[in-house]
Amino acid sequence: MAILSAHQRPRIGLVGTGPWAARTHAPALAAHEGIEFAGVWGRRPEAAAELAAASGTRAYEDLDVLLAECDAVAVALPPDVQATVAARAARAGCHLLLDKPLATTVTAAREVAEAADKAGVASVVFCTLRFAPETARWIEEQRAAGGWYVAEARWLGSLYAPGSESPYAASPWRRDKGGLWDVGPHVLSVLLPVLGDVTSLTAARGPEDTHHLVLRHTSGASSTATLTLSAPPAAAGASITLHGAAGRADLPGWNGAAEAYGHAVDALLAAARTGTPHPCDARFGLRLTELLTEAEVRAAAG
Structure with a gap:
């Protein structure tokens, strides 16, 4: 795995410019003291420029340039667009902070998981309840x-x-x-x-x-x-x-997604620095896609 130095302040780029990116990802990345919010790329350049300006960072017109200049990327795109971009980012050597669902086809989700494994990059799939402090603590207590x-x-x-x-x-x-x-x-x-x-x-x-x-x-x-x-x-x-x-x-109840997203950033950094996969990584995201696909097929069959 491409291990991050414990003293390194990693550069994280944001890929995506929709409401979820603007309301959760960008504010959490801008507020996180342990990283440098390196920039924003989006499929709509004008939206990327607007979100970057509001977040105190820069907009990128070329995704490959953003990937080359970052240690990790946070992805806020529709699932099957996310899967393509995430696999591309992994092959570029970027650690991955991904959204749920990882993809809506097993093939696409597996491509992300295998690309991350092959490249040796860490991954975290942002399932809110696994990172909100109140619910994350409750999950561990009940598991134990x-x-x-x-x-x-x-x-x-x-x-x-x-x-x-x-x-x-x-x-x-x-x-x-x-x-x-x-x-x-x-x-x-x-x-x-x-x-x-x-x-x-x-x-x-x-x-x-x-x-x-x-x-x-x-x-x-x-x-x-x-x-x-x-x-x-x-x-x-x-x-x-x-x-x-x-x-x-x-x-229990929880306080919303922005705080939880900051903890997901922490989890990604820990995985990238230690080489220990997080339980909610791309492999777990693949398993969720397998289960949801099976549920969809069985429900459609009546």
Whole structure:
């Protein structure tokens, strides 16, 4: 692995200029004292220039120049565009801070994971709950406790409810793939480290983009998950509850994505400096894509 020096202040570039990049990635990178926010590249040069100016950094017109001048890149692009760019960045020797889902096809996700492995670069996939301090601590506590029998997860987003003004509602890939692919990674990123990998999976469609999943895990526990972006606003919310020998445990609330993203940057730097892969790396992102693909196929089959 291309190890970063413990004393090196790495240069991290941002690839992407959409609402998620502007609201989360860029502010967190600009505020992080342990890195140099090297610049922004986007598919729309005018948007890259605007975001770079607002973040106190420079815009790049050529992606390859940005990659050549950075130690790592943060990617804020639609999943299948991300996969192509991430593999390219890995081959250029850049460590990878990626978004979920890694890709919406297993082939594309595997290409990223294999490119990172071959290049010896570290990777982190930003599943918010794995990096928000409140939920990250809870996940580790429940994993250590063990003895869980069943888990119930509900992530009911109202992105597409009447009257929604969310800037993310205009995202073509979210409209196409729905809650299964947008919020499903969040739920799986909690269930897998606590209950173990999935050994069997069934799925069914509900109203609008809703999916219901039933999972068996290597620990012997089972879990259910209901995922949607189309819930009525009054019904919206996210919860994960574990039941087992220790009783009941409920996922705590968290303070939003920007703080969590800063911790994801820390996690990437630690992996790049020690050579120890982070549990939420591109290989884990590939596993999420495999599971979501299987759920999509099984639900479509009825």
